[in-house]
Amino acid sequence: MIESTKYKSIINVQDIELRTNYTALEKEKLLKKLKMGTKEWAGRNVNCVKGCGIGCIYCYAKAMAKHYRGYTDDSWRAMQTNDHAVKKGYGKSKRKSSAPWDIMFPTTHNIFIEEPYFSACIKVLKKCLNAKNTVLITIKPNLAVVKKLCTIFKKFKNTIGFRFTIGSVNSDILRVFEPFGSSFEERIESLKYATNNGFSTTVSAEPLLDRKPYDLIKNLVPYLSALDYERDVGTIWIGLLKKQYIPQALRTGQIKKYLDNIKSALKFDHIFSYYRELYSNKRIKWKESVLKLMIKNDIKVKLI
Numbered sequence: 001m002i003e004s005t006k007y008k009s010i011i012n013v014q015d016i017e018l019r020t021n022y023t024a025l026e027k028e029k030l031l032k033k034l035k036m037g038t039k040e041w042a043g044r045n046v047n048c049v050k051g052c053g054i055g056c057i058y059c060y061a062k063a064m065a066k067h068y069r070g071y072t073d074d075s076w077r078a079m080q081t082n083d084h085a086v087k088k089g090y091g092k093s094k095r096k097s098s099a100p101w102d103i104m105f106p107t108t109h110n111i112f113i114e115e116p117y118f119s120a121c122i123k124v125l126k127k128c129l130n131a132k133n134t135v136l137i138t139i140k141p142n143l144a145v146v147k148k149l150c151t152i153f154k155k156f157k158n159t160i161g162f163r164f165t166i167g168s169v170n171s172d173i174l175r176v177f178e179p180f181g182s183s184f185e186e187r188i189e190s191l192k193y194a195t196n197n198g199f200s201t202t203v204s205a206e207p208l209l210d211r212k213p214y215d216l217i218k219n220l221v222p223y224l225s226a227l228d229y230e231r232d233v234g235t236i237w238i239g240l241l242k243k244q245y246i247p248q249a250l251r252t253g254q255i256k257k258y259l260d261n262i263k264s265a266l267k268f269d270h271i272f273s274y275y276r277e278l279y280s281n282k283r284i285k286w287k288e289s290v291l292k293l294m295i296k297n298d299i300k301v302k303l304i
């Protein structure tokens with residue numbers, strides 16, 4: 001459905017030669033320059049809730065909490081506010097970072113409409129914004145939450161960016177990987193709402209859960225902010241599914257079926273086919289999972 005010529009012309013697909021021949025030293029230098037995780041997005045991460053009710057099966061934060069802090073898949077979903085993080089002060093970020101945003105909030109939970117989580121997030125966001133930080137609000141958007149945030153933080157619209165995680169156009173796929181997250185349609189409505197209300201919007205398709213990103217891009221572009229590459233606004237970040245964080249115990253039934261289906265889409269040749277075609281598309285930024293694979297396979301990369 002997605003990779004038709006019609007869609008390719010809409011989303012600025014171009015075929016260009018990107019194969020190169022790095023020396024071992026060049027490869028090493030490039031790999032060292034890659035910024036991991038969220039470091040390419042913001043200088044600092046802020047969170048105020050422990051656990052996350054969305055329960056994504058690929059969640060890195062959950063995998064770490066299970067490994068180091070004795071959480072289980074179930075206890076991860078039973079959230080608790082982090083009173084210390086809510087009560088403390090947040091000053092202007094002084095960290096030296098080339099990332100476009102001072103703070104990314106949150107990184108290890110979502111923003112939920114339910115209390116006491118919503119009020120906790122609002123309190124922390126107010127402190128960060130009042131201290132004149134630019135804040136990248138990164139969530140799997142729920143429309144009611146986005147509407148409230150747009151109302152409460154209207155006067156901060158120039159210092160807030162919304163980065164909505166949307167990894168598939170298919171709500172059935174989203175439900176498998178992000179069981180208690182919003183549907184694709186609700187995420188698009190949220191994107192439309194935030195953009196129409198004058199906020200800067202951008203999307204994270206990490207992990208990309210569709211085999212190729214063309215249909216996703218086509219659906220997102222009409223509702224994204226105008227592109228401002230330097231400020232990282234109007235952009236779409238594409239990153240890969242890291243299967244190692246999906247517990248073996250969950251790899252059954254429908255999850256197994258989807259994982260089997262996506263296996264070949266995580267191979268270099270497949271990823272390179274759309275990387276090459278989207279290389280010149282200014283809205284597209286690549287996460288380190290893609291860049292690392294390209295460097296290792298002697299493919300040109302643009303590092304930010």
Ligand code: SF4
Nearest residue numbers: 052055056059108109
């Ligand atoms: S929304 Fe984020 S923090 Fe919450 S479970 Fe999913 S990946 Fe983890």
